Amino acid sequence: MAEIPNVRLSLSNRPENVLVVRQALTGVxxxxxxxxxxxxxxxxxVTEACNNVVLHAYAGEEGPLEVDVYALADGLAxxxxxxxxxxxxxxxxxxxxxxxSGIGVPVINALSRHAEFKDLDGGGTEVRMEFAASKATALxxxxxxxxxxxGGARTQCASxxxxxxxxxxxxxxxxxxxxxxxAARAHFSTDRISDxxxxxxxxxxxxxxxxxxxxxxxxxxxxxxxxxxxxGSLRAGHGESLVAAGAEGLAPVIERLTDAxxxxxxxxxxxxxxxxxxxx
Amino acid sequence: xxxxxxxxPSSLRADHATGVDSLQLFRRWQRDGDGVAREExxxxxxxxVRRLARRYGRSAEPFEDLLQVASLGLLKALDRYDAxxxxxxxxxxxxxxxxxxxxxxxxxxWSVHVPRGAQERALKxxxxxxxxxxxxxxxxxxxxxxxxxxxxAEDVIDALQALQAYETFSLDAPRAGGDGEAISYxxxxxxxxEHYELVELDVTLSAVLGYIQPRERAIxxxxxxxxxxxxxxxxxxxxxxMQVSRLLRRSLDQLRTLTHAG
Numbered sequence: 386m387a388e389i390p391n392v393r394l395s396l397s398n399r400p401e402n403v404l405v406v407r408q409a410l411t412g413v414x415x416x417x418x419x420x421x422x423x424x425x426x427x428x429x430x431v432t433e434a435c436n437n438v439v440l441h442a443y444a445g446e447e448g449p450l451e452v453d454v455y456a457l458a459d460g461l462a463x464x465x466x467x468x469x470x471x472x473x474x475x476x477x478x479x480x481x482x483x484x485x486s487g488i489g490v491p492v493i494n495a496l497s498r499h500a501e502f503k504d505l506d507g508g509g510t511e512v513r514m515e516f517a518a519s520k521a522t523a524l525x526x527x528x529x530x531x532x533x534x535x536g537g538a539r540t541q542c543a544s545x546x547x548x549x550x551x552x553x554x555x556x557x558x559x560x561x562x563x564x565x566x567x568a569a570r571a572h573f574s575t576d577r578i579s580d581x582x583x584x585x586x587x588x589x590x591x592x593x594x595x596x597x598x599x600x601x602x603x604x605x606x607x608x609x610x611x612x613x614x615x616x617g618s619l620r621a622g623h624g625e626s627l628v629a630a631g632a633e634g635l636a637p638v639i640e641r642l643t644d645a646x647x648x649x650x651x652x653x654x655x656x657x658x659x660x661x662x663x664x665x
Numbered sequence: 666x667x668x669x670x671x672x673x674p675s676s677l678r679a680d681h682a683t684g685v686d687s688l689q690l691f692r693r694w695q696r697d698g699d700g701v702a703r704e705e706x707x708x709x710x711x712x713x714v715r716r717l718a719r720r721y722g723r724s725a726e727p728f729e730d731l732l733q734v735a736s737l738g739l740l741k742a743l744d745r746y747d748a749x750x751x752x753x754x755x756x757x758x759x760x761x762x763x764x765x766x767x768x769x770x771x772x773x774x775w776s777v778h779v780p781r782g783a784q785e786r787a788l789k790x791x792x793x794x795x796x797x798x799x800x801x802x803x804x805x806x807x808x809x810x811x812x813x814x815x816x817x818a819e820d821v822i823d824a825l826q827a828l829q830a831y832e833t834f835s836l837d838a839p840r841a842g843g844d845g846e847a848i849s850y851x852x853x854x855x856x857x858x859e860h861y862e863l864v865e866l867d868v869t870l871s872a873v874l875g876y877i878q879p880r881e882r883a884i885x886x887x888x889x890x891x892x893x894x895x896x897x898x899x900x901x902x903x904x905x906x907m908q909v910s911r912l913l914r915r916s917l918d919q920l921r922t923l924t925h926a927g
Contacts, residue, residue: 575807633924
């Protein structure tokens with residue numbers, strides 16, 4: 386059975402993106418019932434792995450940072466990947482008196498139940514870490530029954546973040562956090578950040594009925610006081626019903642909270658594009 | 666607990682300890698009980714202790730408290746490290762120091778309570794948000810709050826998340842500058858029996874609106890029919906914007922469940 390992550394984040398290795406990863410993980414941790422210490426362990430270890438990608442993977446250049454999260458029966462696993470050829474995480478060297486180097490690996494080893502470091506075919510490295518949860522909440526299993534699929538790596542530019550998430554319970558914990566931190570970065574006021582959270586709540590709760598695959602894919606593009614969301618892949622005809630003023634349920638609420646809405650047709654269905662602006 | 670963080674070794678002592686490799690210092694401390702060697706080892710590894718305290722316990726307790734706990738971990742690691750086994754000291758010290766901080770968190774009930782530091786910070790963020798909103802007539806950005814409170818943007822975002830959580834801790838505590846007694850929604854609205862309609866939105870919503878609390882119905886009406894911002898609603902109702910946000914989130918969630926069930 387092919388392993389399918391519950392959450393995939395594709396972003397650039399900018400330092401500020403580590404915060405996006407941490408917020409997503411905190412959402413996962415909430416959803417899975419990790420306690421505060423377990424959440425702190427998870428965030429600290431994954432931050433070390435991400436910081437390595439930020440600092441060393443691309444020798445000062447910008448490049449992709451990918452984070453996959455898997456819900457396990459008794460905890461979770463996180464894989465952090467880069468596609469670079471830079472320095473990989475290494476254990477500290479014997480006789481090295483320089484305490485500033487190489488604490489990443491000991492921190493990851495100390496805080497995770499199991500950690501693996503491997504080189505990827507075609508360049509890049511992956512750190513895969515497993516974390517125990519003392520009372521894990523079981524999630525609906527994602528199996529490889531044909532419907533399960535997760536967005537692959539896409540082109541990353543500095544102002545774009547791609548998130549794939551399933552199932553609904555996880556999306557409801559992760560999407561509002563990820564979108565709030567991106568709205569904060571786009572200089573939204575707290576007022577409008579709260580609106581973004583409402584939109585994220587509503588999408589996470591209702592979009593799964595409209596998607597064509599197993600995962601809700603959300604692409605976010607940031608500009609000052611402007612967020613563009615691209616939600617896909619939706620089954621034909623479903624984009625309109627999620628946001629139209631005259632549609633049933635809470636679609637009119639999403640309509641009120643967003644500044645522009647557009648349904649883009651694609652071969653395999655459609656994509657919903659939402660614009661949120663902070664006018665002030 | 667002795668304050669390791671603030672005690673530099675005297676220059677006289679340092680003269681015959683600096684420049685010596687750590688392995689030598691371990692031998693002098695562990696075999697001969699040489700306190701100067703130990704002090705030098707502490708000095709060399711304080712950057713590691715600081716980094717671990719900052720990274721592991723961020724947003725939790727006051728930094729100085731954590732630094733003390735992490736320093737204790739370093740002292741234990743200095744005593745227990747066996748240089749002859751061939752592992753670098755850092756690989757041994759990191760889990761020992763992290764173990765000390767985890768034990769501290771566990772013992773202080775941190776796993777089950779919102780940490781004191783985080784709670785205080787959330788309330789500060791809430792108050793600052795109101796103060797800045799009142800002063801400028803619009804809600805501040807995260808960066809403005811971070812600057813005003815001298816916090817990281819991440820701390821502010823975490824605080825906003827905590828304030829959003831339905832029942833993380835009581836948000837109904839009197840706010841700074843308030844008269845002590847929280848005004849009930851009914852009092853401040855003065856018209857809670859008025860029938861708020863959301864027909865402008867959707868008929869299926871109107872059918873289930875009766876299940877929503879009058880105060881929340883009023884807030885839904887103000888946001889989605891009158892198109893007021895959350896800050897304007899907060900002003901009108903006399904609660905914080907984060908409370909407006911929390912009530913909106915909750916009532917929309919209820920509406921969604923109700924329309925779904927029906």
